[in-house]
Each structure stands twice: as C-alpha cells, then as structure tokens.
Amino acid sequence: MxxxxxxxxxxxxxxxxxxxxxxxxxxxxxxxxxxxxxxxxxxxxxxxxxxxxxxxNSTKSRVEYVKKFTTLGYPVEFEQIICTAFATGYYMKNVLNFEGKAYLMGRPGFKQELNELGINTSKVGPDLTSGELDAWSSIPLDPDITGVIVGFDEYFNYKKMTLAATYLSDPNCKFIATNEDNILPTGTKVILPGSGSLLEAVKFVSQREPVVIGKxxxxxxxxxxxxxxxxxxxxxxxxxxxxxxxxxxxxxxxxxxxxxxxxxxxxxxxxxxxxxxxxxxxxxxxxxxxxxxxxx
Amino acid sequence: MxxxxxxxxxxxxxxxxxxxxxxxxxxxxxxxxxxxxxxxxxxxxxxxxxxxxxxxNSTKSRVEYVKKFTTLGYPVEFEQIICTAFATGYYMKNVLNFEGKAYLMGRPGFKQELNELGINTSKVGPDLTSGELDAWSSIPLDPDITGVIVGFDEYFNYKKMTLAATYLSDPNCKFIATNEDNILPTGTKVILPGSGSLLEAVKFVSQREPVVIGKxxxxxxxxxxxxxxxxxxxxxxxxxxxxxxxxxxxxxxxxxxxxxxxxxxxxxxxxxxxxxxxxxxxxxxxxxxxxxxxxx
The missing domain is CATH 3.40.50.1000 (HAD superfamily/HAD-like)
Structure with missing residues (x-):
C-alpha cells in the first residue's frame, strides 16, 4: 500500500x-x-x-443527486450517478422481475426513483406508533405487499419494524436492503445511524437475511x-x-x-x-x- | 430428554x-x-x-406484575417476581454502583422500578423525529447521561437510536440491556419485535456490546x-x-x-x-x- x-x-x-x-x-x-x-x-x-x-447512500434519487452535485459546484451528468436508490430499482426490475408491491423504509427520493422504474411501493414518511400495545396484534396489513425494502429512513420506528417483520414472516416475501453502513458521517459528535443499523433490527426480528444492493x-x-x-x-x-x-x-x-x-x-x-x-x-x-x- | x-x-x-x-x-x-x-x-x-x-419481559414493574397475576387468577406475592425491570435496577445499584443518569428506552413501569431503586433516568414515552435531517447534527444532548439502558419500548425510533448512539460514543458511558428476545409472543400472525431487536440496532450503530441482565x-x-x-x-x-x-x-x-x-x-x-x-x-x-x- x-x-x-x-x-x-x-x-x-x-x-x-x-x-x-x-x-x-x-x-x-x-x-x-x-x-x-x-x-x-x-x-x-x-x-x-x-x-x-x-x-x-439511499437518501436521494438520481435527480436529487444531480441537484446536490450542481449546488456544491461539481460537474455531473444524470447518467454518472449510481446510487442505491437507482441500483435497488434496477435490481428489482431486471434481476428479480419484481411484481406486486414493496413495503418501503426510505425517503421520498428513493420512493420516487423506484416508482419511476415501475416498482410499486408503500407510502413513506411518518407512521406513528399509537394506542395500547395490546391493540398491536390487530395492526392493519396491506395484502398486496410481496417485498420489504430497507433503506435510510429517519422515521424508522417500532411500528415500521412490526410491519416489516410481519410481512417477512411469509417466506415468499422478498427482502432487499440498500446497504449495511452503520452510521452517516456528520462532522459533529452526534452519531447518526445509517440504514445498516435499521437493517440489523429488521434482520434480527425477522430472522432473515436480505439481498444487499450496495457496496x-x-x-x-x-x-x-x-x-x-x-x-x-x-x-x-x-x-x-x-x-x-x-x-x-x-x-x-x-x-x-x-x-x-x-x-x-x-x-x-x-x-x-x-x-x-x-x-x-x-x-x-x-x-x-x-x-x-x-x-x- | x-x-x-x-x-x-x-x-x-x-x-x-x-x-x-x-x-x-x-x-x-x-x-x-x-x-x-x-x-x-x-x-x-x-x-x-x-x-x-x-x-x-421488561414492560412492567413488580407492582404491575402483581396486578397482572392477580387479574388472571394466579396467587402471587411481590417478592416472588424477578422481572428484568427489577433485576436491572438491582444490578445498576448493587453491582455497578451507578451514579449519574441513565438514558432509558423503556415503558413507564420500568422507569418507576428504576427510580424507586434510586436510579435516575430520562423520561420515557414518545419522542418524535422532527425537522430536516441536516438539523440532526445539533440535536440537544443531556450532559448528565452516564449510561444507556435498552428495554422494551414501543416508542423506539430513529431519534432514540441517535441519542443512544451519541451517548455511547463516550467509552465511559455504561451500556445495559434487559434481554435479547427477538419477538414478543402475540398468538396472531403479527410479529411484534422484542427488545432484543431494538438492542441489535443500538449495538450495530454504537459498535458496542452491552451487559445483558436477563436470561x-x-x-x-x-x-x-x-x-x-x-x-x-x-x-x-x-x-x-x-x-x-x-x-x-x-x-x-x-x-x-x-x-x-x-x-x-x-x-x-x-x-x-x-x-x-x-x-x-x-x-x-x-x-x-x-x-x-x-x-x-
């Protein structure tokens, strides 16, 4: 070296x-x-x-990355960007021939990238825990879900873990993750969990191993x-x-x-x-x- | 056998x-x-x-367990209950001689048990993600925190993970977990994550191993x-x-x-x-x- x-x-x-x-x-x-x-x-x-x-990094679509590069002064073309949002959609469409609907932990740009590539997903954003724990056993499920995707989601919570684990209890449900990075770099003393940390929780509760898209x-x-x-x-x-x-x-x-x-x-x-x-x-x-x- | x-x-x-x-x-x-x-x-x-x-199970204090046993018709005395809420407080007080304040992921009964045993803790309950991700690098921290406890918490979310990981980045911060069970039994097809699943996320983001109290x-x-x-x-x-x-x-x-x-x-x-x-x-x-x- x-x-x-x-x-x-x-x-x-x-x-x-x-x-x-x-x-x-x-x-x-x-x-x-x-x-x-x-x-x-x-x-x-x-x-x-x-x-x-x-x-x-799965927080952005290719379109959003072009904006970020340009804002920071980097010369860039759309086709140069290989982010996990795009690579996940590419994999699901061309390798998995995915049909049905994916339960998505991710940000809006990730959802947009997937939807534009023809992958149907759940909504993203806040989905709050509510009610007594005893009521959770009857949490509403979406019968169309045939896959679970774990990317970066700052609205990750217990309810999303419950839904992901319940969908994954069907062995036919696909399990895809963008990456295994444990933290996001912040440059401060705050430790921001990366999507790999969310993924560990979903892996452990479901006792399943995902296909990981990223490096x-x-x-x-x-x-x-x-x-x-x-x-x-x-x-x-x-x-x-x-x-x-x-x-x-x-x-x-x-x-x-x-x-x-x-x-x-x-x-x-x-x-x-x-x-x-x-x-x-x-x-x-x-x-x-x-x-x-x-x-x- | x-x-x-x-x-x-x-x-x-x-x-x-x-x-x-x-x-x-x-x-x-x-x-x-x-x-x-x-x-x-x-x-x-x-x-x-x-x-x-x-x-x-760390969801209840001993007092709450006495109520549950009695409601279901089980004969019970307070002293018969060795739950992880109590055992965690016992360990922190008598083995760790814990001083300072613990950042607690847990339910109100767990907090009450710890506080009654003389262990000072953070508040429990909802603590919602809010604001843009960029603002997270300046999330307010409690300077009194000297330990992190992970128990069952249906309000577990990205913000709590961030706080726990940031406190744990100080190697002097103690790290204690109630148990490693991956799910709670529900008797339905819903898979409810156990506190072991929350713990995996905190372990992975902090790259630390806790003292685990439970069986x-x-x-x-x-x-x-x-x-x-x-x-x-x-x-x-x-x-x-x-x-x-x-x-x-x-x-x-x-x-x-x-x-x-x-x-x-x-x-x-x-x-x-x-x-x-x-x-x-x-x-x-x-x-x-x-x-x-x-x-x-």
Missing part, C-alpha cells in the same frame, strides 16, 4: 479509463464540500476520463456494468470506507484508493493493513483529494 | 424446593391465561414449594440469589424458550423443563436435541402445564 502523491496520481490516471467515486466522506461531508474535490473531478473530466459516482455487494456493480462497458483492469474505486468501498474494489478486480477525509482514520487503516488476510486493504491511500491536485 | 407425565412431575416435585417459572408462553400469552397454569402454581403452593417468576445471562440469577438462598440441585427452571430459559437453567446447574405452550415448536425442540453439543437441551419437556395437572 502506497501513499499516493501527485506523480503517482498522474501515473495512475494514464493507466485508468474509469474512475468510480464514493460521495460522502470523499466529495463532501453533509452539505460541506471536501476541499480539492471539484478540482480533482474537473481535472479528470478534462482528461476525458469516464467518471461514475457510486454511493451506498461491497455485487448488485450495484451489475447495475454499473449495465450503464457502461467496464474494463476492470482500467478502473479505480476511490472511497473512504474499508469495508464497503475498498472491499468492493478488491472483490471486483478494480484498483483502489482510500481517502482519509471520511470515516476511516490512519490508525484504523494501519490496523487493517496489519491483518494477514483482508479484502479491505487499499492499493493506495491519500489524505484527501486535495493532496492529489495540490501536488500535481 | 423425557416427556414429563403426571407421575414424573410428582417425582420431580418431591426432589425440588424452588420452582422458577417464565411467564409469557408458560403462564399466559398476552392477556390470555394458558390453561392449567393456575392449577399448577396453586398445587405447588399447597406443597409449600418456593416459587419465583423469572421473566425477561440466559447471569445478572438476573445474581438478583434472584439476593432474594433467596437457592440450592441449585433442588431448583428447576420451567420455560418456553430454549435459548433463554433452558440455557439459563443449564448454565446455572438447575433442572430444566421446556413447555411447548409458547414460542418453541416440537420440531424446533427435535432440531436442538439433534445437535451434538448445546446448552439449550432441556432435561424434561411437556406440552403445557395443563398436561401435568391433568395427569396427576
């Missing part, structure tokens, strides 16, 4: 056609841009490289391949998470660059590197995208 | 001083009595046996021993869950009786018995407490 300086970066660029970037912790943190990000993307674009943004799992890579002819030898994954971004790159035969601008500290990286066998060891690392453009 | 008939039961009774009964799935299901329960308890009482009710873990046994001088050779645990009741009995050197009136099916029992090594194999089993009293 090597520290990537400006010269290495140039060498890497000359051997790479496809750049896959994670977003949270690489390009931005919350609504704050990570310095050097725009310059790095703009430079690669000027070199005619193909760029995709591959994110596990490091394969469905999001299959979705990417449907968008572009990817030569894996000439593709790099740039991300801030060892267990998702780097494992995803290694599993799929891509080059990998870890950036320390997100959730992974230098200490955590060293700990991972000390393990005898791990699929989470990056080929290169950098402190942030800024380091690369500054040194060029 | 033997099917317990009336004759065996009589023999067992003559060799046993202390009877520990689980409640949900043994004495009742929801608010419905399981036939034969009252007769069995009344008979053991007439034989001057010591009886304790040892339940992982099969030791804190609830220590609490029981503080109430009565227990000769383990002359004590039996009667319950409906292999992983909690039966493992608890086996770990503590007690006789064990599984009743099939609750969450465990005959097929699940056979599967467990077929395993070469398991701490969840009961010494005896019965279809319900009714079988015992009917055959006497």
């Amino acid at each position: 090597e520290l990537l300086n400006g010269k290495d970066w140039e060498l890497l660029i000359s051997n790479i056609d496809n750049f896959l970037f994670d977003c949270d912790g690489v390009l931005w943190e919350g609504n704050t841009i990570i310095p050097g990000g725009v310059e790095a993307i703009t430079y690669l674009k000027s070199r005619n490289k193909r760029i995709f943004f591959v994110t596990n 490091p799992h394969s469905p999001i890579f299959e979705c990417l391949k449907s968008m572009a002819n990817i030569d894996q030898d000439r593709t790099v994954m740039v991300g801030d998470r060892l267990g998702t971004d780097i494992a995803f790159g290694n599993r799929n035969g891509l080059k990998t660059v870890l950036t320390l601008s997100g959730v992974t500290s230098r200490e955590q990286l060293d700990k991972e590197l000390a393990k005898p066998a791990s699929e989470c060891k990056p080929k290169f690392y950098t402190n942030s995208l800024q380091t690369l453009t500054k040194e060029m | 033997e099917l317990l008939n009336g004759k065996d039961w009589e023999l067992l009774i003559s060799n046993i001083d202390n009877f520990l009964f689980d409640c949900d799935g043994v004495l009742w299901e929801g608010n419905t009595i399981i036939p034969g329960g009252v007769e069995a308890i009344t008979y053991l009482k007439s034989r001057n046996k010591r009886i304790f009710f040892v339940t992982n 099969p873990h030791s804190p609830i046994f220590e609490c029981l021993k503080s109430m009565a001088n227990i000769d383990q050779d002359r004590t039996v645990m009667v319950g409906d869950r292999l992983g909690t009741d039966i493992a608890f009995g086996n770990r503590n050197g007690l006789k064990t009786v599984l009743t099939l009136s609750g969450v465990t099916s005959r097929e699940q029992l056979d599967k467990e018995l077929a395993k070469p090594a398991s701490e969840c194999k009961p010494k005896f089993y019965t279809n319900s407490l009714q079988t015992l009293t009917k055959e006497m």
Whole structure:
C-alpha cells in the first residue's frame, strides 16, 4: 500500500479509463464540500476520463443527486450517478422481475426513483406508533405487499419494524436492503445511524437475511456494468470506507484508493493493513483529494 | 430428554424446593391465561414449594406484575417476581454502583422500578423525529447521561437510536440491556419485535456490546440469589424458550423443563436435541402445564 502523491496520481490516471467515486466522506461531508474535490473531478473530466459516482447512500434519487452535485459546484451528468436508490430499482426490475408491491423504509427520493422504474411501493414518511400495545396484534396489513425494502429512513420506528417483520414472516416475501453502513458521517459528535443499523433490527426480528444492493455487494456493480462497458483492469474505486468501498474494489478486480477525509482514520487503516488476510486493504491511500491536485 | 407425565412431575416435585417459572408462553400469552397454569402454581403452593417468576419481559414493574397475576387468577406475592425491570435496577445499584443518569428506552413501569431503586433516568414515552435531517447534527444532548439502558419500548425510533448512539460514543458511558428476545409472543400472525431487536440496532450503530441482565445471562440469577438462598440441585427452571430459559437453567446447574405452550415448536425442540453439543437441551419437556395437572 502506497501513499499516493501527485506523480503517482498522474501515473495512475494514464493507466485508468474509469474512475468510480464514493460521495460522502470523499466529495463532501453533509452539505460541506471536501476541499480539492471539484478540482480533482474537473481535472479528470478534462482528461476525458469516464467518471461514475457510486454511493451506498439511499437518501436521494438520481435527480436529487444531480441537484446536490450542481449546488456544491461539481460537474455531473444524470447518467454518472449510481446510487442505491437507482441500483435497488434496477435490481428489482431486471434481476428479480419484481411484481406486486414493496413495503418501503426510505425517503421520498428513493420512493420516487423506484416508482419511476415501475416498482410499486408503500407510502413513506411518518407512521406513528399509537394506542395500547395490546391493540398491536390487530395492526392493519396491506395484502398486496410481496417485498420489504430497507433503506435510510429517519422515521424508522417500532411500528415500521412490526410491519416489516410481519410481512417477512411469509417466506415468499422478498427482502432487499440498500446497504449495511452503520452510521452517516456528520462532522459533529452526534452519531447518526445509517440504514445498516435499521437493517440489523429488521434482520434480527425477522430472522432473515436480505439481498444487499450496495457496496461491497455485487448488485450495484451489475447495475454499473449495465450503464457502461467496464474494463476492470482500467478502473479505480476511490472511497473512504474499508469495508464497503475498498472491499468492493478488491472483490471486483478494480484498483483502489482510500481517502482519509471520511470515516476511516490512519490508525484504523494501519490496523487493517496489519491483518494477514483482508479484502479491505487499499492499493493506495491519500489524505484527501486535495493532496492529489495540490501536488500535481 | 423425557416427556414429563403426571407421575414424573410428582417425582420431580418431591426432589425440588424452588420452582422458577417464565411467564409469557408458560403462564399466559398476552392477556390470555394458558390453561392449567393456575392449577399448577396453586398445587405447588399447597406443597409449600418456593416459587419465583423469572421473566425477561421488561414492560412492567413488580407492582404491575402483581396486578397482572392477580387479574388472571394466579396467587402471587411481590417478592416472588424477578422481572428484568427489577433485576436491572438491582444490578445498576448493587453491582455497578451507578451514579449519574441513565438514558432509558423503556415503558413507564420500568422507569418507576428504576427510580424507586434510586436510579435516575430520562423520561420515557414518545419522542418524535422532527425537522430536516441536516438539523440532526445539533440535536440537544443531556450532559448528565452516564449510561444507556435498552428495554422494551414501543416508542423506539430513529431519534432514540441517535441519542443512544451519541451517548455511547463516550467509552465511559455504561451500556445495559434487559434481554435479547427477538419477538414478543402475540398468538396472531403479527410479529411484534422484542427488545432484543431494538438492542441489535443500538449495538450495530454504537459498535458496542452491552451487559445483558436477563436470561440466559447471569445478572438476573445474581438478583434472584439476593432474594433467596437457592440450592441449585433442588431448583428447576420451567420455560418456553430454549435459548433463554433452558440455557439459563443449564448454565446455572438447575433442572430444566421446556413447555411447548409458547414460542418453541416440537420440531424446533427435535432440531436442538439433534445437535451434538448445546446448552439449550432441556432435561424434561411437556406440552403445557395443563398436561401435568391433568395427569396427576
């Protein structure tokens, strides 16, 4: 594993056609841009490289992501965005041939993305716990539900867990999750649960394992391949998470660059590197995208 | 493992001083009595046996349990009830010497039990998600919190997960959970998450392991021993869950009786018995407490 300086970066660029970037912790943190990000993307674009943004974050549709990129000053095209909202819809439509209706834990953008891809879903948003616990045994169920999707949902609660678990007690009910990230990066001392944390609760109550769409799992890579002819030898994954971004790159035969601008500290990286066998060891690392453009 | 008939039961009774009964799935299901329960308890009482009710269910205080037992026709004394609400307070006070204030996921009876034992806690009940996700990074925190307790809470939601995870990011913050049961028995097709399912979410987001008070873990046994001088050779645990009741009995050197009136099916029992090594194999089993009293 090597520290990537400006010269290495140039060498890497000359051997790479496809750049896959994670977003949270690489390009931005919350609504704050990570310095050097725009310059790095703009430079690669000027070199005619193909760029995709591959994110596990399920809070937004592709349309919403275009707005976010543009607001923060990142050049972007709709087709470059491979988010789990889109990849989940792609998987359900083209791999699962899903029919019926999905019970969805997710935000409005996720629902919109799924609906536009032809996947029928439940409503999203607040659905409050009410009444005595004894009344819960007769909670109304939607007989059309044939699948449960767990994505990020800040309205996640006991009632939604109950509904998901009850639908999943039918072994024919499909179980799909966007990703397994335990937290969202906030840049403050507040720990915001990621959808992986909601998923753990649903897995445990239902005693079932979902198909997971996001990195490091394969469905999001299959979705990417449907968008572009990817030569894996000439593709790099740039991300801030060892267990998702780097494992995803290694599993799929891509080059990998870890950036320390997100959730992974230098200490955590060293700990991972000390393990005898791990699929989470990056080929290169950098402190942030800024380091690369500054040194060029 | 033997099917317990009336004759065996009589023999067992003559060799046993202390009877520990689980409640949900043994004495009742929801608010419905399981036939034969009252007769069995009344008979053991007439034989001057010591009886304790040892339940992982954290939804009620001891006072509330006395009411429930009495309403359903079970003879009971306050001192016979070893519920996780009480055992958690006992552990925090006498083992942990807990000072400060606990952030509590639980119901009002649990809070009352803890407060009466001198453990200061946060409020319980609804605490709703509100506002844009971006505002969450500045969610108000209580600086007095020095511990997090996860029990059953039908108002469990994303906000409570966020608060628990943020408090637990301080390694000095204590982490205590009542039990790991994944569901509550309902007797209907609705799957109600047990507090173990809420706990999985909090464990995953915080990446921490709690001290678990309830069966099969030791804190609830220590609490029981503080109430009565227990000769383990002359004590039996009667319950409906292999992983909690039966493992608890086996770990503590007690006789064990599984009743099939609750969450465990005959097929699940056979599967467990077929395993070469398991701490969840009961010494005896019965279809319900009714079988015992009917055959006497």
